Amino acid sequence: MSSLEIRDLHVAIGEKPILKGxxxxxxxxxxxxxxxxxxxxxxxxxxxxxGHPDYKITQGDVLVDGKSILAQEPDERARAGIFLAxxxxxxxxxxxxxxxxxxxxxxxxxxxxxxxxxxxxxRLYQKMDLLKIDRKFTSRSVNEGFxxxxxxxCEILQMAMLEPKYALMDETDSGLDIDALRIVAEGVNTxxxxxxxxxxxxxxxxxxxxxxxxxVHVMYDGRIVKSGDKSLALELEARGxxxxxxxxxxx
Amino acid sequence: xxxxxxxxxxxxxxxxETQNPTVGIDQVAGDFKYDVTYKYDAGSGLSEDTVRYISTxxxxxxxxxxxxxAALKTFYSKPMPTHWAxxxxxxxxxxxxxxxxxxxxxxxxxxxxxxxxxxxxxxxLGIPEQERKFLAGxxxxxxxxxxxxxxxxxxxxxxxxxxxxxxxxxxxxxxxxKFFGKIIPTGxxxxxxxxxxxxxxxxxxxxxxxxxxAQPLQAYFRINAENFGQFERTLIIxxxxxxxxxxxxxxxxxxxxxxxxxxxxxxxALKGAKIQYITVQNWSPNVFNLVTKRGVAxxxxxxxxxxxxxxxxxxxxxxxxxxxxxxARGEVxxxxxxxxxxxxxxxxxxxxxxxxxxxxxxxxxxxxGQGRSTYRGQVHIPKHLKxxxxxxxxxxxxxxxxxxxxxYPAITVRGDTHSVQHEASVSKVNEEQxxxxxxxxxxxxxxxxxxxNGFVNDLVRQFPMEYSVELxxxxxxxxxxxxx
Numbered sequence: 001m002s003s004l005e006i007r008d009l010h011v012a013i014g015e016k017p018i019l020k021g022x023x024x025x026x027x028x029x030x031x032x033x034x035x036x037x038x039x040x041x042x043x044x045x046x047x048x049x050x051g052h053p054d055y056k057i058t059q060g061d062v063l064v065d066g067k068s069i070l071a072q073e074p075d076e077r078a079r080a081g082i083f084l085a086x087x088x089x090x091x092x093x094x095x096x097x098x099x100x101x102x103x104x105x106x107x108x109x110x111x112x113x114x115x116x117x118x119x120x121x122x123r124l125y126q127k128m129d130l131l132k133i134d135r136k137f138t139s140r141s142v143n144e145g146f147x148x149x150x151x152x153x154c155e156i157l158q159m160a161m162l163e164p165k166y167a168l169m170d171e172t173d174s175g176l177d178i179d180a181l182r183i184v185a186e187g188v189n190t191x192x193x194x195x196x197x198x199x200x201x202x203x204x205x206x207x208x209x210x211x212x213x214x215x216v217h218v219m220y221d222g223r224i225v226k227s228g229d230k231s232l233a234l235e236l237e238a239r240g241x242x243x244x245x246x247x248x249x250x251x
Numbered sequence: 252x253x254x255x256x257x258x259x260x261x262x263x264x265x266x267x268e269t270q271n272p273t274v275g276i277d278q279v280a281g282d283f284k285y286d287v288t289y290k291y292d293a294g295s296g297l298s299e300d301t302v303r304y305i306s307t308x309x310x311x312x313x314x315x316x317x318x319x320x321a322a323l324k325t326f327y328s329k330p331m332p333t334h335w336a337x338x339x340x341x342x343x344x345x346x347x348x349x350x351x352x353x354x355x356x357x358x359x360x361x362x363x364x365x366x367x368x369x370x371x372x373x374x375x376l377g378i379p380e381q382e383r384k385f386l387a388g389x390x391x392x393x394x395x396x397x398x399x400x401x402x403x404x405x406x407x408x409x410x411x412x413x414x415x416x417x418x419x420x421x422x423x424x425x426x427x428x429k430f431f432g433k434i435i436p437t438g439x440x441x442x443x444x445x446x447x448x449x450x451x452x453x454x455x456x457x458x459x460x461x462x463x464x465a466q467p468l469q470a471y472f473r474i475n476a477e478n479f480g481q482f483e484r485t486l487i488i489x490x491x492x493x494x495x496x497x498x499x500x501x502x503x504x505x506x507x508x509x510x511x512x513x514x515x516x517x518x519x520a521l522k523g524a525k526i527q528y529i530t531v532q533n534w535s536p537n538v539f540n541l542v543t544k545r546g547v548a549x550x551x552x553x554x555x556x557x558x559x560x561x562x563x564x565x566x567x568x569x570x571x572x573x574x575x576x577x578x579a580r581g582e583v584x585x586x587x588x589x590x591x592x593x594x595x596x597x598x599x600x601x602x603x604x605x606x607x608x609x610x611x612x613x614x615x616x617x618x619x620g621q622g623r624s625t626y627r628g629q630v631h632i633p634k635h636l637k638x639x640x641x642x643x644x645x646x647x648x649x650x651x652x653x654x655x656x657x658x659y660p661a662i663t664v665r666g667d668t669h670s671v672q673h674e675a676s677v678s679k680v681n682e683e684q685x686x687x688x689x690x691x692x693x694x695x696x697x698x699x700x701x702x703x704n705g706f707v708n709d710l711v712r713q714f715p716m717e718y719s720v721e722l723x724x725x726x727x728x729x730x731x732x733x734x735x
Binding site: 074078141 | 690694707
C-alpha cells in the first residue's frame with residue numbers, strides 16, 4: 001500500500017538535535033494535522049522530509065511507498081511525489097509563475113520529451129479556475145511583492161499543477177487574515193482526494209475549522225506525544241498546550 | 252614564414268579529417284574542432300614582416316600598409332594597461348600567437364563553394380540555417396578571413412554594401428576611408444593599436460540614405476586554430492535616415508593554450524539613422540577577448556549596443572557612443588556571466604558632445620563560483636551643453652560566496668541643465684531560493700539557470716527572438732556546467 005512513512009526520525013540543525021524519534025505514517029486520501037507549541041520541531045519535520053541541506057538526519061528513515069528517500073536530492077524527492085507548501089516561500093525575481101510552473105512540469109517529464117505548450121496552459125487555466133485565481137496572477141514574478149495571502153495561494157496553485165502524492169503544508173495559515181484563510185482552505189479542500197495525503201502543520205486550531213483532519217497529532221520536544229481524531233484539536237483549543245505538557249510530566 | 256608568392260602556387264591540401272566530431276555538441280556548442288589546412292600562414296610572433304605579409308597577401312593599397320606599420324609602432328610604444336586593468340593581461344604571449352591564417356582572401360558567395368573542411372564547422376554551428384530563416388546577409392569568418400559572405404538580393408538592390416574589411420577598403424575607398432580609424436584612433440589603447448596593425452576580416456557595411464534593412468545582418472566569428480589571434484575590423488555606416496541591425500556571434504574550441512581575440516568596431520550613424528549592434532560572445536575559456544567598440548551618433552541618430560558576454564577567459568569591452576549631434580541617443584545594454592575562472596570586465600562609455608543628447612546604460616552581471624565581473628562606466632557631460640540626460644543602472648547577481656563583483660562608475664557632469672540617474676544593486680541567489688525551486692522538481696543547475704534567466708529577463712525581452720532563445724540556451728548550459 002502507498003504511504004509516506006516516517007520512522008523514528010532524528011534530525012539535527014548543526015549540532016543541535018531537534019527531532020528526537022518521530023514516527024508517523026500517512027496514506028493517500030488522509031489528512032493529518034500536526035500541532036504543537038512553537039519550537040517543538042514541526043517545521044523541521046517538513047524541511048527534513050523535503051531534503052533541505054541544513055537539516056541533518058542522524059537516525060531513522062523516511063520512505064515513500066516503501067522506498068527510502070534519504071539519499072535523494074530535494075528535486076528527486078519532489079519528483080517522487082513530495083510537495084512542501086512553504087511557510088515563507090522564496091521570491092524568484094523576473095520569473096513568472098507560469099514559466100516557473102512550466103519548468104517544474106517539464107522537469108517531471110522524461111529525457112527528450114517536450115512539454116506541449118498549449119496543453120500546459122489549458123491545464124494551468126483549468127486549475128486556476130478551480131481555485132478561483134485570476135488569470136493575470138500567473139504572469140507575475142514568483143512571490144515577488146506578494147501579500148501573505150497571495151503567497152499561500154501561489155503555493156496551492158503549484159500544488160494543484162504538480163499533483164503530488166504527499167503534501168506537507170507548513171503553517172499554511174500563518175500570516176493570513178480570516179478571508180485569506182478561508183480562500184486558501186477552500187483551495188486545499190478542492191485538492192483533497194483519494195490520491196493525495198496531506199500533512200497539515202499548524203499552530204492554531206482555527207485552520208482545522210476549515211480543513212477537517214482525519215487525524216490530529218500533538219508534537220512536543222521533537223516527538224509526537226499524543227494522537228487522536230479531530231476532537232483532540234478541539235480539546236487542545238479549549239485546554240491549551242500546557243495540558244499536554246502537564247500530562248507528559250505525569251508519565 | 253612562407254612567402255606569399257610561394258604560397259600562390261602551392262596546391263591546396265584536401266586531405267582533411269573526415270571523422271565525425273566528438274560527441275557532446277549539445278553540452279558545449281562551440282567546443283569542437285575539425286582539422287583544416289591553411290594556405291596562408293604568417294607564422295608565430297609579431298614583427299614588421301608579419302604586418303607586411305598580411306598586407307601583401309591582401310594586395311592592399313600602400314596607404315593601408317603605412318597605416319598598419321604606424322599602428323605597430325604605437326602598439327610597441329604603449330604599455331599594458333595593468334595599472335588599472337587585471338594583471339592577467341601579462342599572460343598573453345605575443346611571440347607565440349599566430350597573426351594570420353587563411354585558405355584564401357576572397358569569401359565565397361554560396362555555401363556550396365566554401366571548402367568542405369570549413370563549411371562543416373559553420374553547418375554544425377547552424378549558420379546556413381539561420382541565414383535562410385531570418386537574416387538579410389551573413390558573413391562567416393574562419394580564423395583570419397571570411398569563408399563566406401553573402402547578402403540577399405533584395406537588400407543588395409537597395410544599395411546596401413556588406414563586405415569584409417579588405418574588400419571594403421579596396422573596392423569602396425570613397426565610402427569607407429573617410430571613417431576608417433576615425434571613430435577609434437589607432438592609439439586609443441594598446442589593443443586597438445594591435446588590431447590596426449594586423450586587422451583582417453570583419454564587416455564593412457554601408458546603408459544608403461533612408462534604407463531600412465528589415466532583417467538583421469549577421470557575422471559569425473569562428474576561431475579554429477590554436478595559439479591564434481583574431482583581429483577583425485568592422486565599420487558600419489548608416490547614412491541619413493537609414494536603419495540597420497547587425498548581430499555577431501563567436502565561438503572557438505577549447506585549447507589549453509591561450510587565444511587572443513582583439514577586434515575594433517566603429518559605427519557611424521548619420522543624421523536620423525539607427526544602428527543596433529548585438530553581440531552574443533561565447534568564446535571558449537582560454538580566449539582573451541579585448542575589444543574596442545565605439546559609435547558616433549549624429550543629429551537625431553540612435554546607436555544601441557546589446558552586448559552579451561558569456562564566454563572567454565578575460566573580456567575587456569566597453570562599448571561607447573559619442574553623442575555628436577543634437578538629440579542623439581545612445582544605449583548600452585550589457586549582460587555578462589562570469590563562471591569559474593572567468594573575468595568579465597565590461598561596461599560602457601557615453602560621451603555627450605551636443606545639446607539634448609540622451610544616454611542609457613543598463614548592465615547586468617552574474618558571477619558564479621570563482622567567476623569575477625567588473626563594471627566600468629564612463630559618462631561625460633561637459634559644462635557648455637544643455638539638456639542632456641543619462642540613466643545608468645548596474646545590477647550584479649552573485650551565485651556562491653566566492654564570486655566577486657566590482658563596480659567603477661565614473662560620471663562627470665558639468666552644467667546645471669542636465670538630468671543624471673545612477674542606480675546600482677547587488678543581489679545573491681541564496682540557498683533558500685535554490686531549495687525552493689528544487690522542491691518543485693528542478694535540479695540545482697536548472698534552479699540556478701532559472702534564477703539567472705529571471706535576473707536578465709527584462710533585458711532579454713528586448714532582443715530579437717532568435718537571439719533571446721540562444722542566450723537562454725547558453726545560460727542554461729553555463730549553469731548546468733557550474734554545478735559540481
